[in-house]
Amino acid sequence: ALVGIRSAEPVRFETRCTTKSGQAVYIFASAGPMYDAAGRHIGEIVLARDVTELRKAREALVELNNELERRVAERTAQLEAAYREAEALSYSIAHDLRAPLRAISGYARILEEELAPILPAEAQNYLQRMGNNAVRLGTLIDALLSLQRLSRQPLARTAIRLNEALDDALNWLRSEQPGRDIDLAIEDLGHAEVDPALIRLAFANLLSNAIKFTRGRNPARVSVGSIERNGERVFFVQDNGAGFDMRFADKLFGVFQRLHPEAEYEGSGIGLASVHRIVQRHGGRIWAEGEVDRGATFYFTLGPATV
Incomplete structure (x- = not known):
């Protein structure tokens, strides 16, 4: 000095x-x-x-940060272990449930086929419902496992034209639901660095939802596009279908949550929950606006990797 x-x-x-x-x-x-x-x-x-007290405070802060980092690392390890355990348990339960479900479905079908001539109509109806419920439960198990895989599957990000993923989803839906006459309006969605497979699945679920809830509309209209909002690119899928009551909007993305009777609109109750999970994993947000019998619009962002 x-x-x-x-x-x-x-x-x-x-x-x-x-x-x-x-x-x-x-x-x-x-x-x-x-x-x-x-x-x-x-x-x-x-x-x-x-500066003795200042130095002590600084050293205490460093020690506190080190302790927080240690606790975060410890908690992260615990959560990862819990996720692995939950995943293993889910697959085990699913495997153990599938076998008896197949047996129930198979026996119900055999009884229905072989005893149909001698069974009263009410008994045949019970057997048919038993078989249908077994199939539905199997579908729900598969859907839950798919949702869990979305949470654990590593993101394979690559730069793509979002319209390519949208077109793939539309082609799949056309093969699954032929014959629907829908007035479809699609804008240029630009490029984004995303996981193509997951984004295709998100588009497929949003479009499937729009197509399902416009059943009976003449014409049925579905629009896909994007807008700028507060400097952020916001994508949307809009329809003129059944809509929903905004008081229950917070339930839309929950697992097995329904705002419409299953008898009117079929589905596993997993689709929008899957979209929510996919969007979150890309660092984005998703929300919806709607009005009963006047349609719905689902908005989502994909984080900073959108061009």
Whole structure:
């Protein structure tokens, strides 16, 4: 420090000192040369202050940060272990449930086929319902497992034209639901760095939802596009279908949540929950606006990787 002062360079430094009582203290000093009015060097000036408490606070903060990092790492490891355990348990349960479900469905079908001539209509109806419910439960198990895989599957991001993923989803839906006459309006959605398979699935679920709830509309209209909102690219899928009551909008993306009777609109209750999971994994948000019997619009973002 003295070398710096003597060479006309101001210096700042922190040093450890010991008081007369033997107590260790930390001093922060600022030193520099002094000059008279003629510019001649006449000495040095040193300003010092006790920063012992500040240093203790700084060291305590470092220690606290280290402890927080340790706890976060520990908690993360616990959560990952819990996820792995839950995944293994889910697959085990699903496997154990599938076998008896297949047996129930098979026996119901055999009884229905072989005993149909002698069974009363009511008994035949019970057998048919038993078989149908077994099939439906199997479908729900598969849907739950698919939803769980969405949470664990690594994202394979690549830059794509979003309309390509949308077209793939539309082609699949046309093969699954032939014969629907729908007035479809599609805008250019631009490019994004996303997982193509997951985005195709998200589009497929949103479009399937729109197609399902426009059943009976003449004409049925579905629009897909994007808007700029607060400097963010927001995509939307809009329909003129059954709509929904906005009071229950928070239930739309829950697993097995329904705002319409299953007898009117079939489905596993997993589709929108899957879309929600996919959008979240891409760092985006999803929400919906609707009005009963006047249609619905689903909005979503895909985070910063949208061009």
